[in-house]
Every structure is written in C-alpha cells, then in structure tokens.
Amino acid sequence: MRNYWDYIKVEELLSLQGGFDNDESKLSNDEVVFIVVHQVYELWFKLILRELETARDLFRQNPVPDMKLANAATSLRRVVALFEQAVPHFRVMETLTTRDYLDFRDRLIPASGFQSAQMREIEILLGLDDNLRIPLGREGSYMAALRSSDGSASPALARVEHRRESGPSFKAVLYDWLSRTPIDGPATQESAERFARAFIAGHEKEIENRIQLAKQNALTPDDIARLEQRYRAEIKFAERFLQAEDEEGLDDEARAFRRRLRAAIVFLESYRELPRLAWPREVIDLVIAVEQQMIIWRQRHARMVERVIGRRTGTGGSAGVDYLDQTALRYRIFNDLWAVRTILLRKPSVPLLSHEDEYRFRVED
Numbered sequence: 429m430r431n432y433w434d435y436i437k438v439e440e441l442l443s444l445q446g447g448f449d450n451d452e453s454k455l456s457n458d459e460v461v462f463i464v465v466h467q468v469y470e471l472w473f474k475l476i477l478r479e480l481e482t483a484r485d486l487f488r489q490n491p492v493p494d495m496k497l498a499n500a501a502t503s504l505r506r507v508v509a510l511f512e513q514a515v516p517h518f519r520v521m522e523t524l525t526t527r528d529y530l531d532f533r534d535r536l537i538p539a540s541g542f543q544s545a546q547m548r549e550i551e552i553l554l555g556l557d558d559n560l561r562i563p564l565g566r567e568g569s570y571m572a573a574l575r576s577s578d579g580s581a582s583p584a585l586a587r588v589e590h591r592r593e594s595g596p597s598f599k600a601v602l603y604d605w606l607s608r609t610p611i612d613g614p615a616t617q618e619s620a621e622r623f624a625r626a627f628i629a630g631h632e633k634e635i636e637n638r639i640q641l642a643k644q645n646a647l648t649p650d651d652i653a654r655l656e657q658r659y660r661a662e663i664k665f666a667e668r669f670l671q672a673e674d675e676e677g678l679d680d681e682a683r684a685f686r687r688r689l690r691a692a693i694v695f696l697e698s699y700r701e702l703p704r705l706a707w708p709r710e711v712i713d714l715v716i717a718v719e720q721q722m723i724i725w726r727q728r729h730a731r732m733v734e735r736v737i738g739r740r741t742g743t744g745g746s747a748g749v750d751y752l753d754q755t756a757l758r759y760r761i762f763n764d765l766w767a768v769r770t771i772l773l774r775k776p777s778v779p780l781l782s783h784e785d786e787y788r789f790r791v792e793d
C-alpha cells in the first residue's frame with residue numbers, strides 16, 4: 429500500500445541529524461538545530477539548481493522556443509520564492525546564542541559552509557566569473573576547499589567539477605539569446621547600433637526638457653550649469669555603455685556582441701508593452717530578482733554570522749564576516765542587466781520605432 433512514510437522517506441530523513449559521529453543522542457538541541465538548518469538550506473539549494481538548470485537548458489536552444497518563455501519565467505519565479513523563503517530561515521539559527529554555539533564550534537574546524545558544493549554549483553550555473561572570487565585565505569582556490577584535509581577528492585569536489593563541465597552557464601546562454609533580439613527590424617549589428625544612436629538622441633531630448641524645467645523653476649544660472657553638467661555626464665555614461673567602451677580588452681567581435689546585448693536589454697525595457705517583447709522583458713526582470721535575492725541571502729547570512737560569532741576568523745579559515753560582506757558586495761553576475769536601469773528614459777523620450785507593428789500579435793484578417 430502506498431503511504432506517506434515510504435514516499436517521503438521520513439525514517440531515513442530523520443536518521444540524518446547525527447553529525448560527524450552519526451549519533452544524535454550525543455548532541456545538544458543547539459547542535460541539532462545547527463545541522464537541521466543547514467540540511468534545509470541544502471534541500472532549498474537542490475530545488476534552486478533544478479529550476480536554474482531547466483531555465484539554462486531552455487535558453488541553450490537556438491532558436492529559443494518563444495512558447496517556452498512562460499515556462500522559463502515560472503522556473504525563475506520559483507527560484508526567487510525559494511531564496512525569499514531561505515533568507516528569513518536564518519532567524520532559527522539566531523536562536524543559537526554565541527556561548528551555546530561555542531560549546532561545539534571548535535569540533536567543526538575546518539568544516540565550513542565554504543564547502544557547500546550546491547552553493548558553488550548555483551554560482552557556477554548562474555555564471556559567476558571565477559576572477560571575481562575572493563580567496564578564502566587558507567586554500568588557493570575555492571575548489572581546493574572542497575578537497576578532504578589530506579588533499580584527496582570528495583563528493584563535494586566531484587559535484588562542483590561536474591557542474592563546471594556540464595555546459596554553458598545560464599548567463600552565457602541568456603546573453604546569447606538577448607544578442608539575437610530583432611531590434612526595431614532585423615536582428616543585425618546595424619539595427620542594434622542604429623537603435624542605440626536613436627536612444628542617445630532621446631537622452632539629448634530629455635536633457636533639453638529638464639533644462640527648460642530648471643529655468644522655469646527659476647534655478648540660478650550656476651545651479652542650471654551644474655545640472656546641465658550632471659546631465660551631460662549621464663549621457664556620456666549612456667554612450668559609453670551602449671558602445672561598450674566601458675569594457676577593457678574586448679576584441680571587435682566581443683565589443684560588437686556587448687553592443688547588441690546592451691541595445692537589446694534597453695530595447696526590451698523601453699518597449700515592454702509591445703506584446704512580443706512582454707515575455708522576454710519579464711524573463712530579464714526575473715533574472716534581476718534572482719540575483720537580488722542571492723545578494724540578500726549573502727547579506728542575511730553575514731548578519732547572522734556577525735550576531736553569532738562576531739568578527740572572529742571562520743572555521744574555514746576566512747576573515748569571517750569581513751570576507752562574507754565582501755562577497756555580498758563584489759559577487760555580481762548580471763552587471764549588464766543591472767546597469768541598464770541607470771540609462772532608461774521616460775516613455776515620452778524613447779525613440780519612435782519604424783517597425784512597431786512587427787512586435788504586436790498579428791490578428792489574421
């Protein structure tokens with residue numbers, strides 16, 4: 429007969445909280461809390477990885493089946509919900525007082541969450557650039573921390589190595605897809621760059637409006653000059669961004685790719701009410717929401733750590749909270765998606781499209 433305990437594997441599950449000695453009777457409530465909270469996180473990470481992999485596999489196709497964009501949005505919405513649930517979960521860990529935790533902390537050394545293979549898999553699958561990674565302190569790379577203390581391989585290392593070899597990151601395939609966006613006409617370099625130039629002209633128009641407004645509000649000539657200087661700097665940023673001149677060391681092909689990518693993101697965000705652009709824009713908005721939640725996770729973990737162990741060195745050998753705060757600040761994957769928000773225009777100032785009808789649902793007459 430089919431029953432709950434066989435399907436959920438309750439007995440097996442409840443036998444996994446015994447720590448290094450597999451003997452829960454030896455552990456305090458505090459230590460079982462410590463173990464269970466981690467196990468719940470690793471289950472959340474498992475679900476996040478499944479959804480991110482589904483989304484990556486969808487965008488890996490060329491062409492990406494338009495009918496499946498809603499599925500991608502569903503996967504990404506679930507990832508956001510999982511992180512949103514995981515963040516407040518640190519409250520349970522904060523019921524551990526520093527003294528209670530110190531009762532068993534030394535036994536954990538050198539184990540650390542730095543060895544959470546699934547967290548590394550999420551970073552790799554999303555597309556975190558290894559060059560951004562902050563060295564932990566004791567080991568050279570984050571991969572070294574996944575080896576056993578005698579340097580031998582581990583299931584965690586195998587997991588992460590497999591993830592590194594299991595195909596392109598979600599970022600890579602998403603950006604490839606975006607770079608193929610037909611921008612106000614065919615999906616060519618020329619139409620992308622033509623749109624970018626028209627968008628910059630929109631910024632020029634916006635500035636004239638703002639300066640007129642400043643004059644009407646009787647700002648002093650000095651204030652107006654200061655405002656105009658600030659607006660001109662904003663245009664310069666927008667130009668450098670859309671021409672991908674802010675990136676060092678790109679060859680011509682890479683720079684052309686970044687221009688198509690950035691023009692596409694600006695295009696989707698600026699005309700999101702056009703039916704055929706609505707789902708793509710929803711997808712990139714959800715990608716931002718995923719990264720935002722991951723940054724909040726890092727921050728919330730760091731605040732919990734500070735509350736429980738202050739600023740002492742981590743069992744994994746890092747500077748502890750200082751290291752964690754740096755990761756929350758520096759680990760950014762979808763910079764282009766975030767940066768676009770700096771240069772978007774009010775609706776009245778975005779360029780008129782020459783092929784707007786091509787982005788409407790066609791009603792067969």
Ligand code: HEM
Pocket residue numbers: 465466469470521524529539540541542543544547729733736737741742743744745746747748749751752755
């Ligand atoms: C009392 C509870 C906790 C303390 C004191 C703590 C402390 C730390 C410290 C100090 C680090 C930096 C590496 C090191 O030197 O060890 C770290 C890393 C990490 N911890 Fe925790 N942690 C706690 C709970 C958790 C929980 C519940 C999770 C959930 C999975 C977690 C996941 C991680 C991850 C993934 C890292 C690596 C972060 C990165 O390198 O980006 N930790 N933790």
Ligand SMILES: N[C@@H](CC(=O)c1ccccc1NC=O)C(=O)O
Pocket residue numbers: 466533536539540541542737741742743744
């Ligand atoms: N790095 C933590 C120890 C710790 O939290 C931990 C130890 C063993 C297994 C998972 C852990 N979680 C996060 O690092 C600390 O410095 O206290």
